[in-house]
Amino acid sequence: MKTILAGLLFALGAATAASAAELQIFDAHLHYSHDAWETVPPKDAIALLRKAGLRRALVSSSNDDGNQKLFAEAPDLILPSLRPYRTRGEISSWFRDDSVITYMEQRLARHTYVAIGEFHLFGADAELPVPRRMVQLARQYKLLLHAHSDADAIERLFKQWPEARILWAHSGFDQPDRLREMLKKHKNLWCDLAFRTDHGSGGKIGPEWRAVFLEFPDRFMVGTDSYTPERWPYVVEHANWSRAWMKDLPPEVAERIAYRNGEAVFGGPMQKKK
Amino acid sequence: MSRSGRLAALAAALLLAVPATDIIFANPSSLVDSPGNLLTFHARFSGPEIARILQHGPWPVAAQRDPSNRVSGLPEAIAFGKVLFFEKRLSGNGGSSCATCHLPELDFTDGKARGEGFVLLDRNTPGLLDVRLNRWFGWDGAADSLWAQSLRPIVDRREMAASTTHVGALVRSDPELVAGYRKAFGVPPSGDDEVTLNVGKALAAFQETLESGRTPFDDFRDAVERGDSQAAMRYPAAAQRGLKIFVGKGNCSTCHFGPNFTNGEFGDIGIPYFVAPGQVDPGRYGGIQKLLESRANLLGKYSDDPARSSAAGTRHVRLEHRNWGEFRVPSLRNVAKTAPYMHNGHLATLRDVVRHYSNLNEDRLHADGEKILRPLKLSAAEEDDLVAFLESLTPSHPGSY
Numbered sequence: 001m002k003t004i005l006a007g008l009l010f011a012l013g014a015a016t017a018a019s020a021a022e023l024q025i026f027d028a029h030l031h032y033s034h035d036a037w038e039t040v041p042p043k044d045a046i047a048l049l050r051k052a053g054l055r056r057a058l059v060s061s062s063n064d065d066g067n068q069k070l071f072a073e074a075p076d077l078i079l080p081s082l083r084p085y086r087t088r089g090e091i092s093s094w095f096r097d098d099s100v101i102t103y104m105e106q107r108l109a110r111h112t113y114v115a116i117g118e119f120h121l122f123g124a125d126a127e128l129p130v131p132r133r134m135v136q137l138a139r140q141y142k143l144l145l146h147a148h149s150d151a152d153a154i155e156r157l158f159k160q161w162p163e164a165r166i167l168w169a170h171s172g173f174d175q176p177d178r179l180r181e182m183l184k185k186h187k188n189l190w191c192d193l194a195f196r197t198d199h200g201s202g203g204k205i206g207p208e209w210r211a212v213f214l215e216f217p218d219r220f221m222v223g224t225d226s227y228t229p230e231r232w233p234y235v236v237e238h239a240n241w242s243r244a245w246m247k248d249l250p251p252e253v254a255e256r257i258a259y260r261n262g263e264a265v266f267g268g269p270m271q272k273k274k
Numbered sequence: 275m276s277r278s279g280r281l282a283a284l285a286a287a288l289l290l291a292v293p294a295t296d297i298i299f300a301n302p303s304s305l306v307d308s309p310g311n312l313l314t315f316h317a318r319f320s321g322p323e324i325a326r327i328l329q330h331g332p333w334p335v336a337a338q339r340d341p342s343n344r345v346s347g348l349p350e351a352i353a354f355g356k357v358l359f360f361e362k363r364l365s366g367n368g369g370s371s372c373a374t375c376h377l378p379e380l381d382f383t384d385g386k387a388r389g390e391g392f393v394l395l396d397r398n399t400p401g402l403l404d405v406r407l408n409r410w411f412g413w414d415g416a417a418d419s420l421w422a423q424s425l426r427p428i429v430d431r432r433e434m435a436a437s438t439t440h441v442g443a444l445v446r447s448d449p450e451l452v453a454g455y456r457k458a459f460g461v462p463p464s465g466d467d468e469v470t471l472n473v474g475k476a477l478a479a480f481q482e483t484l485e486s487g488r489t490p491f492d493d494f495r496d497a498v499e500r501g502d503s504q505a506a507m508r509y510p511a512a513a514q515r516g517l518k519i520f521v522g523k524g525n526c527s528t529c530h531f532g533p534n535f536t537n538g539e540f541g542d543i544g545i546p547y548f549v550a551p552g553q554v555d556p557g558r559y560g561g562i563q564k565l566l567e568s569r570a571n572l573l574g575k576y577s578d579d580p581a582r583s584s585a586a587g588t589r590h591v592r593l594e595h596r597n598w599g600e601f602r603v604p605s606l607r608n609v610a611k612t613a614p615y616m617h618n619g620h621l622a623t624l625r626d627v628v629r630h631y632s633n634l635n636e637d638r639l640h641a642d643g644e645k646i647l648r649p650l651k652l653s654a655a656e657e658d659d660l661v662a663f664l665e666s667l668t669p670s671h672p673g674s675y
Binding site: 040044196225228 | 553
C-alpha cells in the first residue's frame with residue numbers, strides 16, 4: 001500500500017531551498033507592493049529571495065516605498081525600478097494622469113534606480129504626453145524601460161528614443177517568431193519570461209523556443225512576477241521551475257538566461273543616492 | 275417545432291396572451307423590445323441569453339458509470355459505501371467518519387468556514403451533492419477520480435489519520451463489513467492495499483448517488499425550452515432579473531457553465547490564500563503536482579478502465595504559473611445551503627459573494643490572467659436580484675439521498 005500512499009500523502013508546498021551548486025538566478029520581474037510589505041515584511045521577503053538562490057532581483061512596487069524598504073534591507077540583492085503607479089489600480093490609467101510625472105520626478109530626484117517600470121502600455125497610448133515624459137526621464141537618468149506592452153508600443157518607445165534599452169515584460173506574451181523579428185530589429189531589446197510557461201512546460205523546451213534562445217542567448221531573462229503577496233513564496237518554486245527547464249539548454253546558454261544577461265544589462269549591486 | 279421556432283412562439287405568446295397584470299416590469303415601456311430580442315416574463319432576455327439559459331439544463335444529468343471504478347453504479351457497492359461513509363472506526367482513533375464533516379443534514383457540508391479534523395484545516399469542506407459530475411476532485415483537483423479523492427481524508431494525518439493497515443484490519447475483522455465487502459467485490463477482503471483501495475471505490479459508488487433535486491430555475495428553464503409561458507411565469511421576477519445578470523453582463527455563466535453550473539476547472543478570483551504568515555495554499559499548482567505524482571491517478575494501475583478512457587485530462591494537464599492560488603470553480607446548485615463560501619470560507623453569505631464580484635479588486639488579478647473578471651459594479655437592487663437567482667438554485671424537494 002505504500003505505493004498508493006506515496007501518491008496520496010504530500011507535504012503541502014514545501015519548496016526546497018536552492019543548494020549552492022544550483023544555477024543562480026537573476027529574477028527580472030518582481031513587485032513588492034503595499035499589501036505585500038504588510039503581509040511579507042522586508043526581512044521575510046529577502047529571506048525568500050535568498051532561499052530561492054537569487055543573485056539579484058529587479059524589483060518595483062506600487063507605491064515605491066516598498067521598493068525602498070526592500071533595497072534598504074538587502075542592497076546587495078535588490079535593484080530598484082521605479083514604477084509609475086502609486087497603487088496597482090493605476091495600471092490602466094497612469095498614462096493619462098499628469099500627476100504621475102510629478103511623482104516620478106520626485107522619486108527620481110530622491111532615490112537611485114536602474115529602470116522605470118514595469119509599466120503597462122499598449123499601442124498608440126505610448127504617444128501620450130505622460131509616457132513621452134517618462135521616456136525623457138529614462139533618458140535623463142540613463143534608465144532602462146521595463147515595458148508590459150505589445151510590439152506596437154515597443155516600436156513607438158524606440159521611435160521616441162532610438163537608443164532606449166527596453167526589457168520587454170513577459171516577452172510581450174508573443175510567440176518565438178515574433179520575438180525573433182523584434183530582437184533582430186532592436187539590439188537594445190531584452191525579453192523577460194515572467195508568467196509564461198509555454199517555453200519550458202514540463203521541463204522541456206520546444207523547438208521554436210529553443211531556436212530563439214540559441215539565436216539570442218544574451219537577450220532573455222527569467223522573472224517570477226509577484227503581483228500578489230501570495231506570490232512571494234512562489235519565488236522559490238519559480239526559481240526551481242526555471243532551473244528545471246534551463247537544464248534542457250546548453251549550460252552556457254542556461255547561465256546567460258539565468259543570471260548573466262541580467263548582470264550584463266543592469267550591473268552589480270547598486271549604491272544608494274547620497 | 276424547432277427550438278428557435280418554439281422560442282419565437284413563446285415570445286409571441288407572451289406578447290399576446292399573458293395578462294399584463296401578471297407581468298412585473300421594472301419599466302413598463304420595456305414591453306416594446308428591441309429588434310432581435312425576445313420578450314419574456316419579468317426580464318428581457320436576448321436570444322444569446324436564452325441560449326445560455328438553456329445550456330444550464332436539463333436537470334438531472336443522466337447517471338453514467340465511472341469506467342475507472344468497476345463497482346460504480348453497483349447496488350451492493352453503493353450499500354457498502356453508505357455503511358463505510360458513516361463508519362467512525364475507519365478513522366485512526368475511531369472518532370470520526372466521512373459524515374463527521376460531510377453532514378447529510380447540512381447538505382454534506384459542515385457549515386464551517388474551514389474544516390476541522392485533528393487540526394483546523396486550510397480549506398472549506400465542500401458539499402458532496404452532484405459530486406459525480408466533477409472532472410477534478412478537491413479544491414485543488416489533486417484527485418482525478420472520486421475513489422482516489424475518497425481515500426485522501428482517510429489517510430491524511432490532519433483528518434481521519436488512519437493507515438492502510440488500520441483499514442485493512444477493520445474490514446477483515448468485522449463480520450458485517452466482511453459481508454458488505456464480499457457482496458460489493460465478489461471476494462473476501464484480503465491484503466491492506468487492495469482493501470483500502472476498494473473502500474475508496476465503494477465510498478465513491480455511494481457518493482455518486484448523492485444528487486440534488488430539481489430547482490425553481492430548472493422548472494423555468496424547461497418551461498422556456500418547451501414554450502410553456504404559464505409555467506415560466508411562476509419563476510419569481512427577482513430571480514429572472516438576477517438570471518439575466520448571471521448570463522448577461524455578469525458573465526458568470528462563462529465559468530459557472532452548463533447543467534451543474536461549473537466548467538469543472540480552476541480560477542483565481544482574487545481571494546487571499548495565505549494560510550499562515552509566510553505560508554500559502556498553492557491551490558491548483560499543488561494539486562497538479564500531487565495529481566501527477568500520484569500512483570492512484572487515472573493513468574495508474576489502480577484504475578479499472580483498461581482503455582484509460584477517462585484519463586485524457588490527467589494525460590494532458592500541465593503545470594502553469596497561473597495555477598498558483600487557483601481553486602476549483604464550484605457548482606452553484608444548492609449554493610444557498612452551503613455557506614460559507616470560497617475555498618477557505620472567506621465569504622460568509624451569498625450577498626458577500628455577490629459583493630466580492632461587484633467590487634472585485636483588480637489589483638489581485640494578473641493583467642494577462644482572468645481577463646473575464648471585471649468588477650460588476652452592481653446596484654443594491656441588482657445584488658438583491660443576483661442573490662435571488664442564486665437562491666433559486668436550491669432544490670424544491672430533496673434530491674436522491
